[in-house]
Amino acid sequence: MKLIKRNIEALAAPKEARIVFDEELPGFGLRMAPSGKKTFVAQYRVGGGRAGRQRRVTIGAFGKITPEDARTEAKKILARAHLGDDFADQRDKVRNSRTVSELIDEWSKGGVLINRRTGAKRQQVNINNDIALANHHLKPLIGNRTLESLSKGDIQLLRNRIAGGDTKTTRKGRRRGKINVTGGEGTATRTIRLFSSILSYAVDMELIPRNPALGIKLPPGGQRHRYLSADELRRLGEVLERPASTTTAGAAAIILRLLILTGARRGEIEGLKWSEVDFNFGMLRKKTSKTGAKVIPLARVAVEILDEQRRWVDRSQPWVFPAYRGDGHFDGLNKEWHRIRKLAGIEDVRIHDLRHTWASWHRQAGTSCDELKDLGGWKSRSMVDRYAKFATEHLAATASRIESVSKENVIGLSRFSHGATQ
Template sequence: MSKKLSKSVVDRAQPKAGDYFIWDGELKGFGVKIAKGGRKTYVCKYRAGRGRSAPTRRMTIGAHGSPWTTDQARAEARKVLGRAINGADPARERQEAKKQITVAELCDLYLEQGTGTKKPSTLATDRGRIERHIKPLLGKKKVPDVTRADIKRFLQDIASGKTANDEKTGPRGRAIVKGGKGTATRTVGLLGGIFSFAFDSGLITENPVRGVKRFPDNKGQRYLSQNELASLGQAFDKAAEEDTNPFAVAILKLLIFTGARRGEIEALKWKEVDLEAGYLRLADSKTGQKAILLSAGALEVLSQVQRFEGREHVFPSSSGDGYFVGTPKAWRKIREAAGLADVRIHDLRHSFASIAVSGGASLPIVGALLGHSDSSTTQRYAHLHDDPLKAASEAAGHKISASLSGGMRELRPVRDSTE
């Protein structure tokens, strides 16, 4: 497509099934790329050299909007195209300059351009690991200079607590960074993705994270026993009698009754609650749209939640139009009362799954209940099948023993036909 580019032309351009370009009718080589996801990026195209045999280069100027207006992008394109006419290769020069960026700059570039399919909650976790671990330890190093030895040292430093910190993040917030082997393993995993982005962008020729042996990640292996669940129930009752926010108690109960993620319950809206059918029908979650079955216990919790007129969230914030986010603070108090200091909120989700599996539910069923998009994620609960299998084996063994004991005298030796 070719027409005079203007702000209105770019604003009106709609995404299609695939990426496409609109080229300026006045300045040859200047255009805008409309990605299928809706992102609009100004570009310029030129030949690196003279003649038709010279290779064509396409160089990104910047995304439509702040700071790049159509006029500013056109002015930048004129500079690039002018340099190309005089024999320069601006795209290659930029690529060479990028190869000298620091790890901190690479992380910022990754967050800007390499995370298109990640959910906001995942991005928030990534940013935390980048700011609290990656940048402090590797941020100043040039990307091409990072070696496998650097990554091994990075892994050990996080595991030993070198990046541990406790800082205020606002008038009432704190960020407690402990480090440890699990954090080290997951952060190196993120770093591997960042360097894969650098490899795909032509900034490096080899990913230094590849081949580095990490610590076993035991994330998600904490399940509550029946006795611990009983203690938790008593702590819930005690919290309800004290000054603990009732929203926090209700949210925590729903987490253990449904196996949902904390963000899914905290941000729950009344229009997503179908009490009659017994479902939560989430418009969005970590894995997209999701339906969560409500057991009798979950239905009872929701039936006791006060509904505030004019507020769309089931658990609205005390001020503004947002939702309640004080669950972690309440959980720290409740778990201490229950003697479960090592249990995280997310372990309630794992406990729901472990109880379901131990009760005989198949892994595909549990995966469906939890909303796993990848069946391999559910495999962490595979070993829990041992309990129902052991019970079945014992029951079968008792029957066989009884049969053998009662019918042993009737057995006769069988003559071998080869004799």
């Protein structure tokens, strides 16, 4: 059939990807995907004849380019191929000569914004963290390398260098003083996982044929789980109760209290909107989160904190914690957290560790893993199993109560021992 607008629109999405070729222009085709996406291509053989190597060039997506324009472009490509000019080979050389730094810059404008697995829009705080990780650790060590030259060995060496502290430095931040860039095993693991995701984006964009980071061996235990003890939590609470010296400090203290009380992720509270707060039912109804739409139940104290907050902020703003300069929501938690945790004597505690601590309390209180999964918005049960030990410790403490009872028992358990006789 002839590839014209009317005919193309009538084509249903196939069960498997296939190419429909034009009946008038040999080599001009329409690649159809099960998702319904339709893309114009030009296909030819290098060297002529059936023995020649088959090559295919993507022209553009139907809807973004007209069939007429695609046909014109295909004629040019096929004519050059007839004269021995391999357009696809030239395109690949240009694409593969792109450097890692150039790829990161391109990814920072598009690929980082969307979760590759779910297609959901990512939280801004996670976007900023990933871009910073790439800029601080990937660009200095491997930024000048071309995508074409990367091998699995290069990625493994990159991991070892980051783990060894080759990217550790202190630099001046544009907005908030110094930025401390650290290395170490945890940073190396996170960076390589991020780099693998960036390279998968490059594969999706047909910039490289494969991801050289796939199969890289990363040491176990890349994730660290730190929990606050009762004494540490008491010290943190005392610091948060102190009168705030600045509006930024005040907002940070309120956000931290809510993180402790709800177990929410940092971005879910920092970027909270009033339209997402349900005071009637005592819950937060997040339309977007790391795992999609999410409901966060609120304890009575958390509701009271939010109720107090709405008495003081400008309600014309959509944000519960609006930025004090410019538009958007508050994003000064990092700087304040460094100050607060130092005063509380818990300098190794990260903001996300408050979520781990919240989960550990629930397990100690008897909350099941399935209930905790729903409360915390984890996507899989395996993410919650890490907290199972807290339930075991809680049961052990409960079982030890028999000791106090046994001391009063008239039988006198202390009289019995192995091998004792009556």
